[in-house]
Amino acid sequence: MNEDILKGKWNEIKGEIRSRWGKLNDDELEGMRGNFTSIGGLLQQRYGLKQDEARDGLNKILSRFNSRVEDFKDDLRDDNSAHP
Template sequence: MNEDILKGKWNQLKGEVKRKWGMLTDDELDRIAGERDKMVGVIQERYGRTRDEAEREVDDFFRTH
């Protein structure tokens, strides 16, 4: 998904993101604001994933949504 499209649809996607990664707080979701790199970093930090693992998860999520 194009980063501009992602930012535009972020409010719609936040609920789905919260369902998939329930440990993310509302503040973290607001800070991410549809930016892929920020999302990867937060998931990496919160879930203890490697950068590659977090990137794969995020990319897979956006391919299906």
């Protein structure tokens, strides 16, 4: 995912993480601000997840956001091609 998009979507991504793993609080996530290696480590500590389980869970959340961004880009391309 593009770093600029990630920064812009951070609050939404953070909300998704919190809804899935409620033991993580906003201050912790904000302190890690997009450092998914650190967030994965915290998930391992709080939930007893294995490293790959934490990574896979975070990747699923990120891929949903990436899909939304790609859909938006496709819509923009379609709009631009319709108006030469």
